[in-house]
């Protein structure tokens with residue numbers, strides 16, 4: 224849609240309890256520190272989506288991912304928004320405040336939930352998650368502090384995310400993070416927004432994957 228100017232993102236801070244979010248910073252930080260000490264062998268490197276920034280960089284990053292829900296059968300990226308296919312992992316029990324916060328988010332149901340973290344010193348290659356313009360994943364990306372230098376990117380323009388939370392177009396622009404000098408992390412929750420939320424979000428006439436960008440650029444609450 225012509226109204227959309229990439230790079231862009233929709234802050235979700237107005238729809239979440241940022242006070243509660245900030246209060247779980249210590250729990251998540253301590254969980255990651257403990258996870259690194261006890262689960263190093265299981266720690267999985269975070270892999271980006273199919274298209275990375277030119278010149279093409281590694282899809283396997285030096286950052287890590289912890290799944291708080293796991294796919295019940297054989298993983299397919301297109302399933303990340305299908306609640307019936309995702310079950311809580313043992314790690315979810317170790318972050319009760321985070322899980323309680325996630326239950327307050329404006330979802331009808333949640334599906335994939337993951338923490339992406341870096342010990343410091345590594346960025347995440349700018350990438351898009353998939354290439355299907357007719358597929359729009361509903362999710363909330365958030366963080367409990369501003370250590371992570373996360374951005375959306377398009378045509379050599381980089382827009383850093385300045386809010387605690389965001390929903391962004393993962394198809395028609397790239398996203399990634401710059402290296403930070405300290406432990407940094409974000410959480411992404413995919414699912415289906417609840418009816419109240421759906422009513423607030425306009426639909427673009429074309430390119431459904433751009434719904435969050437269309438909303439951001441229309442600047443409608």
Ligand SMILES: [Fe+2]
Nearest residue numbers: 272351352398
């Ligand atoms: Fe991504």
